[in-house]
Amino acid sequence: MGTSKTVDEAGTEATEVKPDEETVDTTATDVSKADDKTAEATPEEATAEADLVESGADGEPSGVGQGAGAVVSAALGVVSLTGSWVGTVASARQSLIGQLHAQSSQNSSVSKLLDEGYGNAWQATAMWGGVFALLALIIGVVVLARPAFGAPGKPQAVWIKSVAWGGVALGVIGLLLAVLKYTDILLALPSAG
Secondary structure (H helix, E strand, C coil), rough: CCCEEEECCCCCCCECCCCCCCCCCCHHHHHHHHHHHHHCHHHHHHHHHHHHHCCCCCCCCHHHHHHHHHHHHHHHHHHHHCCHHHHHHHHHHHHHHHHHHHHHCCCHHHHHHHHHHHHHHHHHHHHHHHHHHHHHHHHHHHHHHHHHHCCCCCCCCCHHHHHHHHHHHHHHHHHHHHHHHHCCCCCCCCCCC
16 A cells, blocks of 8 residues: 655645554653663662652651650750759749748747758759659650661661750750759758757
């Protein structure tokens, strides 16, 4: 079979295509070239690109919860060392209770006034510092242990580990100081005599 040429009104020739002729699809070769390019990428580049693209179920990047936990752990560790509003209020409350007890009993000694008015307040501050330190320690350990239980094959970001270790260290220091303050080993009340 041959092809016939026709001339339309504008004077251009059009070629009829036979139905049994094959047409060349250029998209197939473009796709194979693209596959060759991705096959040439190094494993490190593919992993880095996958980490950028990977996201959680809600569209959030993975590791956000661990990073937030690490920051919270470090912040709680700092609060355990510097004091908190809760500790201040508890201390003031214990001081007020001690003063009320001292005024109600007329025969109170100076050592009893010191103990009830200031000692209990000091111990309340130490207790709340210890609570914040313990929370910092627990949250930091959970963040550090999370990759072992969640996705063991995926490494944790370095900054998350660093901040979580900082939170654990501050929690340990805060807990140690809280115990020392509560037991009057560190900065004990002065003696009345």
